[in-house]
Amino acid sequence: MRPKRVLITGGAGFVGSHLAQALLEKENKVVIIDNLSTGSMDNIKQLKNNKRFLYHIDTIMNKRLMKRLIENSDIIYHLAAAVGVKFVIDNPLESIQINVRGTEILLELANDVGKKKVILASTSEIYGKNMDGKTSFKEEDDRVLGSTSISRWSYSCTKALDEFLALAYFREKKLPVVIVRLFNTCGPRQTGEYGMVIPRFIKQALLGQPITVYGDGTQTRSFTYVGDVVKAVIALAEHPKSVGEIFNVGNSRSISINELAQRIKKMTESSSKIVYVPYEKAYEKGFEDMKYRQPNTSKIREFINFKPTVDIDEMLESIIKDFER
Numbered sequence: 001m002r003p004k005r006v007l008i009t010g011g012a013g014f015v016g017s018h019l020a021q022a023l024l025e026k027e028n029k030v031v032i033i034d035n036l037s038t039g040s041m042d043n044i045k046q047l048k049n050n051k052r053f054l055y056h057i058d059t060i061m062n063k064r065l066m067k068r069l070i071e072n073s074d075i076i077y078h079l080a081a082a083v084g085v086k087f088v089i090d091n092p093l094e095s096i097q098i099n100v101r102g103t104e105i106l107l108e109l110a111n112d113v114g115k116k117k118v119i120l121a122s123t124s125e126i127y128g129k130n131m132d133g134k135t136s137f138k139e140e141d142d143r144v145l146g147s148t149s150i151s152r153w154s155y156s157c158t159k160a161l162d163e164f165l166a167l168a169y170f171r172e173k174k175l176p177v178v179i180v181r182l183f184n185t186c187g188p189r190q191t192g193e194y195g196m197v198i199p200r201f202i203k204q205a206l207l208g209q210p211i212t213v214y215g216d217g218t219q220t221r222s223f224t225y226v227g228d229v230v231k232a233v234i235a236l237a238e239h240p241k242s243v244g245e246i247f248n249v250g251n252s253r254s255i256s257i258n259e260l261a262q263r264i265k266k267m268t269e270s271s272s273k274i275v276y277v278p279y280e281k282a283y284e285k286g287f288e289d290m291k292y293r294q295p296n297t298s299k300i301r302e303f304i305n306f307k308p309t310v311d312i313d314e315m316l317e318s319i320i321k322d323f324e325r
């Protein structure tokens with residue numbers, strides 16, 4: 001592939017910074033914009049010396065700056081968003097505004113300044129509550145959400161609106177868009193501050209603090225290593241037939257949160273106790289969790305022959321090492 005001028009919104013975030021690194025390794029020019037709400041300068045410190053890398057610490061709501069950045073790019077990876085269950089519950093207004101208004105501005109500009117290709121990062125949260133013993137989700141499956149009084153569901157709605165908007169731009173204006181629904185992604189540099197379970201458990205285990213399993217721990221998740229996710233997202237962005245399509249990006253293997261806690265305790269040789277915390281205490285009144293969250297990966301396998309290369313123990317090992325550094 002010919003090197004491109006790439007814009008990454010949310011490029012100082014966990015996934016964004018890994019994506020920036022991978023695109024720089026492919027000789028692209030990479031510009032990022034990030035307001036550091038959940039991202040950090042630390043995430044991009046190893047990229048700052050690269051001559052093909054530029055960063056702007058600003059919000060994607062800054063239309064003037066965004067216009068200039070989009071004009072000067074060939075492709076946009078839109079990752080800037082409110083992320084993390086805890087962050088969304090603690091900051092409901094900001095989450096809705098950034099996810100809806102931010103994406104609206106970006107898509108409008110991408111269309112107006114020359115129909116620039118947009119890769120929209122979406123989420124498995126889109127699928128909502130698990131229904132009828134369903135264990136894996138296909139891209140065209142129904143979405144089942146809880147009441148608007150439970151903040152968690154606003155995240156699913158805002159990202160769904162982003163998808164609707166992107167698809168509407170594609171259908172009506174021929175804006176080239178690709179939608180990637182990321183399932184639980186993990187790897188070095190992810191912080192537990194906004195709720196993500198793996199960095200939380202590892203930190204607790206290393207500090208000898210109680211490992212806090214929410215609910216009864218029988219809920220399962222499918223984790224994918226960030227390096228695999230980033231490779232898949234780039235391959236989908238470059239695939240000639242991916243425009244206008246939605247893809248699950250994830251691992252079809254899952255693990256229960258109980259098993260995860262036990263493995264982390266063992267691998268870190270921690271003396272931490274595993275404790276059980278009711279959801280309502282951990283999050284908010286009436287909080288609802290998904291029992292299962294596993295992607296059906298037929299579509300991504302068909303398009304780019306995607307196979308995760310890092311298994312759960314390798315993921316945990318590399319993250320533990322990163323924490324110990």
Ligand code: UDP
Binds near residue numbers: 197
């Ligand atoms: N979780 C947990 N303890 C924590 C943080 C999260 O047991 O300290 C649980 C959480 O309730 C969920 C799973 O781990 O069932 C994954 O949570 P995360 O927020 O990482 O991802 P998501 O819920 O978005 O899949």
